[in-house]
Amino acid sequence: xxxxxxxxxxxxxxxxxxxxxxxxxxxxxxxxxxxxxxxxxxxxxxxxxxxxxxxxxxxxxxxxxxxxxxxxxxxxxxxxxxxxxxxxxxxxxxxxxxxxxxxxxxxxxxxxxxxxxxxxxxxxxxxxxxxxxxxxxxxxxxxxxxxxxxxxxxxxxxxxxxxxxxxxxxxxxxxxxxxxxxxxxxxxxxxxxxxxxxxxxxxxxxxxxxxxxxxxxxxxxxxxxxxxxxxxxxxxxxxxxxxxxxxxxxxxxxxxxxxxxxxxxxxxxxxxxxxxxxxxxxxxxxxxxxxxxxxxxxxxxxxxxxxxxxxxxxxxxxxxxxxxxxxxxxxxxxxxxxxxxxxxxxxxxxxxxxxxxxxxxxxxxxxxxxxxxxxxxxxxxxxxxxxxxxxxxxxxxxxxxxxxxxxxxxxxxxxxxxxxxxxxxxxxxxxxxxxxxxxxxxxxxxxxxxxxxxxxxxxxxxx
Amino acid sequence: xxxxxxxxxxxxxxxxxxxxxxxxxxxxxxxxxxxxxxxxxxxxxxxxxxxxxxxxxxxxxxxxxxxxxxxxxxxxxxxxxxxxxxxxxxxxxxxxxxxxxxxxxxxxxxxxxxxxxxxxxxxxxxxxxxxxxxxxxxxxxxxxxxxxxxxxxxxxxxxxxxxxxxxxxxxxxxxxxxxxxxxxxxxxxxxxxxxxxxxxxxxxxxxxxxxxxxxxxxxxxxxxxxxxxxxxxxxxxxxxxxxxxxxxxxxxxxxxxxxxxxxxxxxxxxxxxxxxxxxx
Numbered sequence: 001x002x003x004x005x006x007x008x009x010x011x012x013x014x015x016x017x018x019x020x021x022x023x024x025x026x027x028x029x030x031x032x033x034x035x036x037x038x039x040x041x042x043x044x045x046x047x048x049x050x051x052x053x054x055x056x057x058x059x060x061x062x063x064x065x066x067x068x069x070x071x072x073x074x075x076x077x078x079x080x081x082x083x084x085x086x087x088x089x090x091x092x093x094x095x096x097x098x099x100x101x102x103x104x105x106x107x108x109x110x111x112x113x114x115x116x117x118x119x120x121x122x123x124x125x126x127x128x129x130x131x132x133x134x135x136x137x138x139x140x141x142x143x144x145x146x147x148x149x150x151x152x153x154x155x156x157x158x159x160x161x162x163x164x165x166x167x168x169x170x171x172x173x174x175x176x177x178x179x180x181x182x183x184x185x186x187x188x189x190x191x192x193x194x195x196x197x198x199x200x201x202x203x204x205x206x207x208x209x210x211x212x213x214x215x216x217x218x219x220x221x222x223x224x225x226x227x228x229x230x231x232x233x234x235x236x237x238x239x240x241x242x243x244x245x246x247x248x249x250x251x252x253x254x255x256x257x258x259x260x261x262x263x264x265x266x267x268x269x270x271x272x273x274x275x276x277x278x279x280x281x282x283x284x285x286x287x288x289x290x291x292x293x294x295x296x297x298x299x300x301x302x303x304x305x306x307x308x309x310x311x312x313x314x315x316x317x318x319x320x321x322x323x324x325x326x327x328x329x330x331x332x333x334x335x336x337x338x339x340x341x342x343x344x345x346x347x348x349x350x351x352x353x354x355x356x357x358x359x360x361x362x363x364x365x366x367x368x369x370x371x372x373x374x375x376x377x378x379x380x381x382x383x384x385x386x387x388x389x390x391x392x393x394x395x396x397x398x399x400x401x402x403x404x405x406x407x408x409x410x411x412x413x414x415x416x417x418x419x420x421x422x423x424x425x426x427x428x429x430x431x432x433x434x435x436x437x438x439x440x441x442x443x444x445x446x447x448x449x450x451x452x453x454x455x456x457x458x459x460x461x462x463x
Numbered sequence: 464x465x466x467x468x469x470x471x472x473x474x475x476x477x478x479x480x481x482x483x484x485x486x487x488x489x490x491x492x493x494x495x496x497x498x499x500x501x502x503x504x505x506x507x508x509x510x511x512x513x514x515x516x517x518x519x520x521x522x523x524x525x526x527x528x529x530x531x532x533x534x535x536x537x538x539x540x541x542x543x544x545x546x547x548x549x550x551x552x553x554x555x556x557x558x559x560x561x562x563x564x565x566x567x568x569x570x571x572x573x574x575x576x577x578x579x580x581x582x583x584x585x586x587x588x589x590x591x592x593x594x595x596x597x598x599x600x601x602x603x604x605x606x607x608x609x610x611x612x613x614x615x616x617x618x619x620x621x622x623x624x625x626x627x628x629x630x631x632x633x634x635x636x637x638x639x640x641x642x643x644x645x646x647x648x649x650x651x652x653x654x655x656x657x658x659x660x661x662x663x664x665x666x667x668x669x670x671x672x673x674x675x676x677x678x679x680x681x682x683x684x685x686x687x688x689x690x691x692x693x694x695x696x697x698x699x700x701x702x703x704x705x706x707x708x709x710x711x712x713x714x715x716x717x718x719x720x721x722x723x724x725x726x727x728x729x730x731x732x733x734x735x736x737x738x739x740x741x742x743x
């Protein structure tokens with residue numbers, strides 16, 4: 001008999017007023033009892049709409065059925081058929097707009113907590129199963145992967161499972177890409193990322209850090225070195241700024257810089273040599289997950305007041321609903337329908353305020369969202385000593401400029417065939433933010449998966 | 464790991480190291496830089512490539528001890544390894560087609576100016592090098608510059624070596640004597656580069672400067688190294704580090720460079736105290 005409760009089992013979490021002062025994980029994960037109870041909410045319905053909502057097509061009802069039977073390792077095995085990074089996805093996927101959005105239980109009441117169950121299963125495996133996966137026999141083919149973020153790791157994992165000898169080249173000193181430099185510890189503990197990478201290494205994937213492809217080696221040189229195919233998952237690139245006065249004052253950060261200092265360089269920990277400003281009043285400009293991460297990090301670094309400044313209304317916030325909720329609980333103040341016009345500095349060149357103008361929503365624009373319009377004369381000044389710009393990135397020009405014949409969009413994204421990830425160069429595939437511009441972890445994983453399967457076909461057909 | 468093959472103290476505050484990094488040595492060009500970390504908790508710091516040996520597989524760095532990280536770096540000896548060493552980053556200096564160039568180096572900036580002068584010399588250009596230091600004790604790379612320069616002018620602030628005065632005085636003098644240049648390349652403290660451009664602007668000589676702002680990843684991700692060049696935001700790590708000196712907003716760059724001064728001073732003192740304790 002299924003559990004007909006209309007509500008999901010709640011996620012045990014650190015209390016807001018406690019967690020906004022530490023970097024430990026916010027959500028603590030289901031207990032075994034909660035997982036069993038939640039799994040019984042799944043009706044195991046015939047047409048499985050949830051699976052079609054998953055960019056990597058995890059057999060969701062099957063894994064949940066295993067959970068309901070108490071076969072947690074069996075559930076893990078079902079998930080890993082499709083996903084190389086279950087402990088990551090269970091934490092950072094926007095389930096509410098993917099699998100859970102399609103869940104039949106969501107029609108009346110809340111959908112099954114698929115993400116929380118995935119996380120439970122992955123964590124259970126990591127805690128209870130210590131033996132490393134077996135390295136498959138080599139098929140003698142070499143593939144290079146550029147970038148060790150979600151798309152690169154997924155592509156590498158899928159190919160390694162098929163016996164390919166995969167080398168991942170990472171520009172930074174630690175593998176993981178945005179999972180390491182971007183997403184904060186309190187949302188995705190770094191030892192979990194490391195564990196997923198260790199699993200890939202056990203499958204035979206080599207990871208070479210400190211390798212900036214496009215500089216130290218070009219894509220063509222990789223092909224000359226005997227890699228039969230290359231997957232480019234180099235991620236999003238340079239941060240965007242608003243081009244308003246005062247953006248180069250001291251105390252104005254891009255979200256990438258702020259988060260890199262905190263997450264990758266561990267500037268929040270004593271003993272780290274990397275400095276960061278411990279500001280008292282912080283404005284974060286933007287409404288995506290990155291903006292929420294930056295705001296919540298600023299709060300944890302000791303800021304008294306942290307504001308999100310976003311030009312549209314709450315409904316249009318691109319961040320996951322859960323992240324917005326968490327941010328609010330932690331005391332982040334939302335200034336919606338506001339847009340910065342100028343950052344003000346003192347005589348030392350330090351930020352002392354930000355001038356904003358109020359906005360109202362007009363007609364829908366090309367994206368279908370109602371376009372924000374300035375309300376003349378509504379300018380006001382926000383008293384802040386730090387501004388973090390979280391308004392997106394534009395692709396890094398390095399690989400494009402050093403790879404002849406690699407076609408890109410006008411805005412810099414690499415052009416690929418959607419069904420395969422193939423670029424304009426034979427044997428060169430791409431996926432993730434380098435193709436789409438800033439998007440989600442799971443979409444990047446989906447692209448890595450698509451490319452892995454296309455690379456496999458390409459190499460096998462080559463004979 | 465990246466082994467220190469050779470270490471040489473150039474003066475009390477400046478050290479030269481040859482680092483084993485064959486892949487980087489194969490590709491490095493004058494004007495490019497590397498990023499290193501000394502240890503697991505270390506920060507990432509950018510240093511411009513001072514020289515490279517493609518056969519031996521080494522990259523040379525020359526650094527001034529200005530803070531905690533360079534102090535720690537200076538405590539490493541031959542045979543020790545650096546945690547991380549990544550590059551070559553940034554765009555190489557553009558030297559093609561130049562026939563006669565004044566290369567100006569200030570202080571430890573000479574370490575970066577030298578490979579550019581060397582490359583120009585190797586491609587047959589007439590090179591006039593003007594190098595400036597605070598005093599005689601701080602002079603570095605004199606022989607190296609002499610070997611690649613058709614004319615070498617040595618300046619010190621206090622006149623304890625070479626001529627007394629600033630590099631801009633020497634440049635003005637050469638121009639007044641009738642020297643003409645296709646280009647002036649100035650590498651040194653921001654204030655020096657700023658004043659060089661004021662001289663060259665008067666005489667309308669194209670001037671290239673090498674910017675060395677605060678950086679973290681150095682690969683085009685964080686935007687910490689941004690500068691205003693010609694009224695637009697540029698990133699030193701991917702658009703530079705060389706820029707048209709007439710277009711750079713030096714005052715803004717100088718202000719941004721002081722962002723972490725207090726933190727750095729504190730970290731430097733702590734590191735020095737730590738090493739002092741070890742010695743005791």
